[in-house]
């Protein structure tokens with residue numbers, strides 16, 4: 207966040223104008239492009255983010271999500287295309303002229319100031335009167351559950367607490383849109399998971415639109431109302447976590463969000479009965495040592511040999527080489543004695559899944 211943030215539109219706008227803007231998406235991107243010399247970082251992005259949404263931009267490193275975030279913030283100007291915030295074209299405006307704040311991974315707190323002074327700083331720059339400043343900073347600290355830490359220096363806080371101070375410092379400005387650039391990236395896994403839940407709760411409480419950049423699919427699935435999956439500077443799919451996970455629109459999405467099996471070529475023709483490339487999630491497949499049980503209506507089945515069994519505590523992962531060709535991974539909950547699962551190594555088995563769990567992600571050859 208820039209400590210030099212201008213007063214928010216919430217303060218500047220006449221009430222009528224603000225009401226009109228409430229009907230608009232919080233963020234609207236149209237044909238957004240950004241080239242850095244010969245590199246096209248963002249290649250024609252169209253996106254509407256609703257007010258109050260927790261929206262994640264998910265994708266591998268270099269897919270363009272941070273550049274999109276930086277164009278929303280105003281740290282980069284688009285090569286072409288537009289950025290609108292609540293219906294207002296801000297494409298060429300400076301960051302401080304936009305009603306957004308950004309929380310970065312390296313939270314950059316002032317080390318010599320205590321927590322309260324860090325949170326108050328932006329309001330001080332805007333010359334908000336002292337009593338009001340204090341009240342708003344304490345409210346922001348309460349929101350991130352750090353009111354008891356107001357007097358501490360950043361060096362006396364844990365990584366998660368520091369990240370929450372950074373969040374409070376952004377929330378105190380009451381922006382319409384909060385941009386978060388991998389804010390949990392520096393935290394260890396346990397803390398990160400705890401912060402994911404907390405961040406989502408905070409977002410619900412404050413009702414501000416959150417636009418969250420991450421390359422971590424679990425994080426995106428856990429927190430988001432909707433996710434945009436980025437690949438090569440473009441969006442492959444936008445949808446709820448359930449839609450993106452259960453119905454990936456492409457082989458890329460199927461592979462990037464969760465793990466997925468892909469069946470193609472003659473194996474797909476023989477098992478599914480149609481040409482194309484099909485995705486099947488490993489946890490949707492049942493594994494049965496009894497080869498004779500007939501498939502039920504609405505089910506697809508295939509036989510094969512187990513080539514490996516990986517015991518992973520809560521789950522067991524089987525690799526199965528199909529008689530029809532191709533390989534499928536199967537993940538089952540570890541329900542029975544571990545020895546039962548391990549005994550399947552090398553066995554012939556039958557795999558069964560509901561028809562709707564194998565779906566076409568590409569035409570295939």
Ligand SMILES: Nc1ncnc2c1ncn2[C@@H]1O[C@H](COP(=O)(O)OP(=O)(O)OP(=O)(O)O)[C@@H](O)[C@H]1O
Pocket residue numbers: 242245246247248265266267268269270271272273274421
């Ligand atoms: N300032 C810049 N100058 C030149 N190339 C850039 C610049 N910023 C980004 N790029 C390039 O643009 C592409 C997209 O980068 P971007 O940082 O948006 O990806 P990302 O998906 O956010 O990746 P990461 O998760 O690693 O941050 C990459 O190829 C990157 O090297």
